[in-house]
Amino acid sequence: MSRDFDEGPVRTWDGPVLPAAGPDPSDHLQYMRLALDQAQESPPKPSNFRVGALLVDADTGAILSRGYTLECEGNTHAEQCCLLKFAKAHDLPEERVGEALPPNTVIYTTMEPCNLRLSGNLSCADRIIRTKGKGGEQSIKKVYLGVKEPEKFVGDNEGRKKLEENSVECVHVPGLEERILSVATAGHEL
Ligand code: HJL
Ligand code: ZN
DSSP states (O other), X not given: OOOOSOOOSOOOOOSOOOOOSSXXXXXXXXXXXXXXXXXXXXXXXXXXXXXXXXXXXXXXXXXXXXXXXXXXXXXXXXXXXXXXXXXXXXXXXXXXXXXXXXXXXXXXXXEOOOSOOTTOOOOHHHHHHTOBOTTSOBSEEEEEEXXXXXXXXXXXXXXXXXXXXXXXXXXXXXXOHHHHHHHHHTTOOO
């Protein structure tokens, strides 16, 4: 194409700076809101809480998996469903999911992971702790939680304590407690 006039220097955008296209890994409230969206998908049941969870690659901000209470077959918890779904997508059994997780994986869950289940199933604290890479290093190093588990079913839940004793850091993300608890307890008898 011929140019018969001087267009001058290349014009650059001098308007407002647009937000980055991808999710921001430091915006914990943003992920907790998405976890709460998951919790709302869970069917109300009087004998447990409706919880939502996300697995996130903290290096890139990418959401690796989402899950909610009773999403997967059987009596399944939100954190467990996240792990199960990611494992399945990588052709692994859940107990080996750590081998496919990025080295800096974190989990967002609307409620502190359980340490004791009335059904006798393996707790989510133990499921998180057993996520190890091929070299034996911990895959999930951090848990962001929206609320502590209310003392309704198992008394004082020691999930956070158990995780921290096993070098998995737990961080409370404040701001959505009321909403999280109202979603979690929908379906409970008054
Ligand atoms: C978390 C969940 C969920 C709970 N907690 N963090 N995620 N449902 O998805 C904790 C509660 C147990 C009860 C009943 N709930 O679920 O303490 O039947 O749901 O094994 O102890 O035990 P089962
Ligand atoms: Zn659990």
